Structures are given as structure tokens and as C-alpha cells.
Amino acid sequence: xxxxxxxxxxxxxxxxxxxxxxxxxxxxxxxxxxxxxxxxxxxxxxxxxxxxxxxxxxxxxxxxxxxxxxxxxxxxxxxxxxxxxxxxxxxxxxxxxxxxxxxxxxxxxxxxxxxxxxxxxxxxxxxxxxxxxxxxxxxxxxxxxxxxxxxxxxxxxxxxxxxxxxxxxxxxxxxxxxxxxxxxxxxxxxxxxxxxxxxxxxxxxxxxxxxxxxxxxxxxxxxxxxxxxxxxxxxxxxxxxxxxxxxxxxxxxxxxxxxxxxxxxxxxxxxxxxxxxxxxx
Ligand SMILES: Nc1ncnc2c1ncn2[C@@H]1O[C@H](COP(=O)(O)OP(=O)(O)OP(=O)(O)O)[C@@H](O)[C@H]1O
Ligand SMILES: [Mg+2]
Numbered sequence: 422x423x424x425x426x427x428x429x430x431x432x433x434x435x436x437x438x439x440x441x442x443x444x445x446x447x448x449x450x451x452x453x454x455x456x457x458x459x460x461x462x463x464x465x466x467x468x469x470x471x472x473x474x475x476x477x478x479x480x481x482x483x484x485x486x487x488x489x490x491x492x493x494x495x496x497x498x499x500x501x502x503x504x505x506x507x508x509x510x511x512x513x514x515x516x517x518x519x520x521x522x523x524x525x526x527x528x529x530x531x532x533x534x535x536x537x538x539x540x541x542x543x544x545x546x547x548x549x550x551x552x553x554x555x556x557x558x559x560x561x562x563x564x565x566x567x568x569x570x571x572x573x574x575x576x577x578x579x580x581x582x583x584x585x586x587x588x589x590x591x592x593x594x595x596x597x598x599x600x601x602x603x604x605x606x607x608x609x610x611x612x613x614x615x616x617x618x619x620x621x622x623x624x625x626x627x628x629x630x631x632x633x634x635x636x637x638x639x640x641x642x643x644x645x646x647x648x649x650x651x652x653x654x655x656x657x658x659x660x661x662x663x664x665x666x667x668x669x670x671x672x673x674x675x676x677x678x679x680x681x682x683x684x685x686x687x688x689x690x691x692x693x694x695x696x697x698x699x700x701x702x
Contacts, residue, residue, distance in 0.1 A: 438466060439466045439467050439468065440466070440502075440503065441464035441465055441466050441500075441503075441632075442465060442466060442467050442501065442502060442600055442601060442632045443464075443465040443488065443499070443500070443501055443519070443600075443601050443632055444462075444463070444464045444465070444499070444500040444501075444503075445461055445462060445463050445464075445484070445487070445488070445494075445497065445498075445499055446462055446497050446498045446499075446500065447460045447461070447462060447496060447497035447498070448460070448461045448462075448484075448487060448494045448496065448497035448498070448499070449461070449494060449495055449496030449497055450480075450483050450487060450492060450494050450495055450496075450656075451495060456655075456656050457480045457483040457656050458480045458483050458484060458487070458494070458656045459656045459657050460496075460497070460657070461480075461484065461497070461653075461656075461657070461658050462658065463484075463651055463658065463661065465601060465632035465633075465634060466632055467600070467630045467631065467632050468627055468628070468630050468631070468632070469627070469632060469633065469648045469649060470623060470624075470627050470633040470635060470646055470647055470648045470649070471632075471633065471634050471635070471647065471648065471649045471650075471651055472635050472636075472637050472643045472646065472647035472649070472650050472651070472664075473485075473634060473635065473636045473637070473651050473652075473653065474636075474637060474638075474640070474643060474650060474651070474652050474653075474672065474675075474676060475652055475653035475654060475676055476653075476654065476676055476677075478655075479653040479654055479655060479656065480653050480655075480656040481605075481636045481653055482605055482636070483656075484653070485521065485603055485605045485634070485636060487499070487508075488508075488514070488519065488521075488601075488603055488634065489508070489511055489514045489519055489521035489603055490508035490509065490510050490511045490512070490513045490514030490515075490519070491510075491511055493508075493509070501517055501518075512541075515541065515599075517600075518599050518600035518601060519599065519600070519601045519603065520590075520593065520594035520597070520599040520601070520602050520603070521602075521603040521604075521605070522587065522590040522591060522594070522602070522603065522604045522605075522607060523605060528540075528578045528586055528589065528590060529578065530577065530578050530579040531577060531578075531579065532577065532578060533556075533574065533575050533576060533577060533578070534559060534563075534573075534574045534575070534576055534577075534578055534581075534589065535552070535555045535556040535558075535559040535560075535574040535575060536552075536555065537578050537589065537593075538555070538558075538559040538562065538574075538589070538592075538593055538596070539555045539558075539559070542597065543555070544558070556574050556575060559574045560574050562592070562596035563592065565596065566592040566595055566596060566622075566625065567625070568588060568589070568592055582615060583610050583611050583615055584611050584612075584614075584615030584616070584618045584619055585618075587604075587607050587608075587611070587615075587618075587619045587622070588618060588619060588622045591604075591619070591622040591623060591625075591626055592622065594626060594631065595625060595626050595629050595631065599631060600631060600632065601631060601632040601633070601634070602623075602626045602631045602632070602633045602634070603633075603634045603635075604623070604633070604634070604635045604636065605636045606636055606637065606638060607619055607623075607635065607637075608620075608637070608639070608642060609638060609639075616642060620642075620645060620646050623635065623646060624646070627648075635647070640669045640672045640673060641669055643672070644664065644666070644667070644669070644672070647664045648663065648664055649661070649662065649663050649664060650662055650663075650664060650667070650672065650675065652672075652675040652676055652678070654676065654678055659675065659678045660675040660678065662675070
């Protein structure tokens with residue numbers, strides 16, 4: 422493979438990993454006296470799903486907002502394909518190839534599926550919106566990404582279920598050949614069946630070579646989708662590990678790493694009940 426960096430595998434064989442498409446190096450962000458992120462290093466590679474997990478207030482959404490151009494970091498650097506990138510706005514990030522799916526903000530309810538698909542990238546004929554062409558193109562792209570029998574593209578998005586909305590948002594990123602997909606808590610409001618559908622779409626984005634960053638709370642679900650876990654604690658990265666089938670308890674331990682050392686508790690002495698209690702504090 423070209424453009425890849427290799428590392429030694431377990432058995433000494435060279436495992437070739439693609440170079441990161443997006444990287445954060447020593448990124449920091451403060452809000453007044455609150456340190457939301459401190460010296461965070463994370464790399465995102467094409468075709469890899471990174472799950473970002475961590476306690477409430479650990480800096481996950483702040484990181485997402487920095488990677489999607491909504492906030493500017495006040496320390497550190499962002500790199501796209503190895504070159505320093507300044508994302509001054511959400512538009513900048515989108516133009517660079519980063520698509521962010523927010524829980525509720527991604528789609529406009531009162532607009533049609535087709536208008537939502539082309540939101541911010543509307544097709545025009547002279548000064549007018551070319552609705553016919555947007556509907557035709559949307560239908561074509563939906564078929565291509567396996568959403569072909571989803572309602573008429575002229576229908577309002579308000580008629581879609583939570584899972585269908587997520588699928589449309591993810592599908593849009595794939596259809597427009599974005600390079601990175603960011604999802605902040607994509608399944609928190611979904612049923613189990615809908616979550617499975619959304620996971621299928623996230624996997625499709627992975628297969629198409631997008632780098633995926635997914636913030637998740639549910640430690641059972643996250644094990645089904647992640648290739649790698651990145652764990653934040655009070656604005657710092659405390660773990661960055663491949664998904665090797667860790668148990669829910671092990672993931673909770675990564676999350677509680679900081680808290681445990683503050684309390685002087687040995688990891689190995691913890692049972693699941695105590696962990697759950699600590700997580701609920
Ligand atoms: N706009 C803001 N103004 C002031 N403080 C903020 C702002 N955004 C985040 N913070 C603070 O920064 C810290 C990190 O918040 P962030 O929202 O990134 O956490 P999170 O990991 O996404 O949490 P959750 O799991 O609850 O969504 C928190 O202490 C939060 O109160
Ligand atoms: Mg958050």
C-alpha cells in the first residue's frame with residue numbers, strides 16, 4: 422500500500438496502516454477557567470471507526486466541535502493529510518471533507534428529503550433552485566446507498582423516524598464523497614432496531630473509506646461498532662486502544678481511570694457493582 426506507515430505486528434509481521442486523514446496534536450480548549458481539553462492527540466484513519474467515550478463533561482463534544490470547525494482550539498494543531506489545517510467555521514470543515522451529524526440539528530424538518538440531501542450544496546439553474554434535478558440526483562444516490570425504497574424524495578423530513586434521519590445524514594456524507602464522518606451520540610434516542618440500521622450505515626461509511634468518529638455513551642453498543650476506543654477524562658486522553666473485545670467492565674475502567682487514581686483505588690479490586698455506582702456519581 423502506498424502512503425501508509427507500518428508498525429510491527431504482534432507476530433513480528435508488518436501491519437500496514439493507512440496514514441491518518443485527520444489528526445489533532447496537543448489540542449487544548451478552555452472556557453474561562455474550565456479546561457475542556459488539554460494536550461489531546463488523536464489520529465483518524467480512512468476506513469476506521471473510532472469511538473470516543475468518557476464521562477459527562479470530559480470534553481467529547483468540545484472535541485467534536487473543534488474537528489467540525491465550530492470551535493477554534495486555543496492550543497495545538499489540526500492536520501488534514503499531514504498538512505496543518507485551520508477550520509475557521511463549520512463550512513470550512515465541510516469543504517475540507519468533514520461531515521458532522523448532530524443529534525437534532527442535521528436536517529431541516531420542514532424541507533423535503535431531496536432539499537435536505539443538498540442542504541448547503543443546492544443545485545441551481547440560473548438564479549433558481551433546480552428541484553427536479555435535486556430530486557432525481559437524490560433518488561439516484563439513495564438507491565446507490567441502499568435507501569432506495571425509503572419514501573418519495575419530495576416528502577418532508579418530519580415524516581422520517583429517528584433512524585431514517587440518521588441514515589439520510591450518513592448517506593449524504595457518503596454520497597458527497599466526504600472523507601470523515603463525525604457523529605455525536607447518534608443512537609442515544611433510537612430503538613434497538615433503529616440503532617442496528619444506523620450502525621449498518623456507519624459501517625457502509627467505513628467500507629467506503631471514510632474516517633469515522635463516533636461519540637457514544639452506551640458501552641454495550643459501542644463494542645459492536647468501534648475499531649478503536651479513545652477515552653477522555655477531564656479533558657485529557659486517558660486511553661487509545663484497539664477494540665479487542667474488551668468487556669463493558671473494562672471499558673468502564675478506562676473511563677474511570679482518572680477517578681480511580683484520585684480515590685487511590687486499585688483497578689483490579691473493583692467489582693461491576695462498585696463501577697456502576699462510581700459511574701453514576
Ligand atoms: N460553550 C461552553 N461554555 C462554557 N463551558 C463549556 C462550554 N462547552 C463545554 N463547556 C465545559 O467544558 C467541559 C467539557 O464539556 P463537553 O460538552 O465537551 O463534555 P462531553 O464529554 O461532551 O459531556 P457529555 O457526555 O455530557 O455530552 C465541561 O466542563 C463543560 O461544562
Ligand atoms: Mg457531549
